[in-house]
Amino acid sequence: MAQVEATTERTIAADAETVFDALADYKEVRGKVLPGHFSEYEVREGGDGEGTLVHWKLQATSKRVRDCLLEVTEPTDGQLVEKDRNSSMVTTWTVTPAGEGRSKAVVSTVWNGAGGIGGFFEQTFAPKGLARIYDELLQNLATEVEKTAK
Numbered sequence: 001m002a003q004v005e006a007t008t009e010r011t012i013a014a015d016a017e018t019v020f021d022a023l024a025d026y027k028e029v030r031g032k033v034l035p036g037h038f039s040e041y042e043v044r045e046g047g048d049g050e051g052t053l054v055h056w057k058l059q060a061t062s063k064r065v066r067d068c069l070l071e072v073t074e075p076t077d078g079q080l081v082e083k084d085r086n087s088s089m090v091t092t093w094t095v096t097p098a099g100e101g102r103s104k105a106v107v108s109t110v111w112n113g114a115g116g117i118g119g120f121f122e123q124t125f126a127p128k129g130l131a132r133i134y135d136e137l138l139q140n141l142a143t144e145v146e147k148t149a150k
Contacts, residue, residue: 002112006130009106010138014145016103020078020095022145023105024049033140037133050074054082060129088112105141107134 012019022029027047034041039057046052052072059065068089070082080093089111098104109130 003110004112005108005110006128006134007106007108008131008134008138009104010135010142011098012103012105012138012142012145013101014103014142014148015101016078016095016097018145018148019103019105019141020080022141023093023095024052024072024074024080026052026054026072029141029144030054033137033144035133035136035140037136044069046072049080058133060133105138107138109134 022033025048026043031041031043034056037059039059040055042055044053044055050073053069054072055067055069057065057067066084066089067086069085070091071085073081073083075081078095082091082093084090089109091107091109094106094108096104096106
């Protein structure tokens, strides 16, 4: 079983605090910026960063759906970590300043992949697919925060 990792990033025309606050707002913002690959979105506890428990289904491919129940922590400033109670999947969001009125948002997801030939295909194709999904999410987030930052 090899560890599989998918990472993507985007520069957003809003300061890091604004972007992080929007990302950590599971009650209002997060549900709005999720692309169509996510369904059954529900905040079960909290709703603002640390201490949030959120559920969704992630349809990575036409045949692959992950039922995710995520515990949210904020281990350091500008960082959100979502640990899935249903699998080994951990997603880390990091937002840092990137110049005047700009920030860089990076999302990285790791999980223990399958073994054998299925694991080979998972390791080969899953990171690209998940990166596309998160790139769309980051684009939606950018659109959301940039309209309020102006």
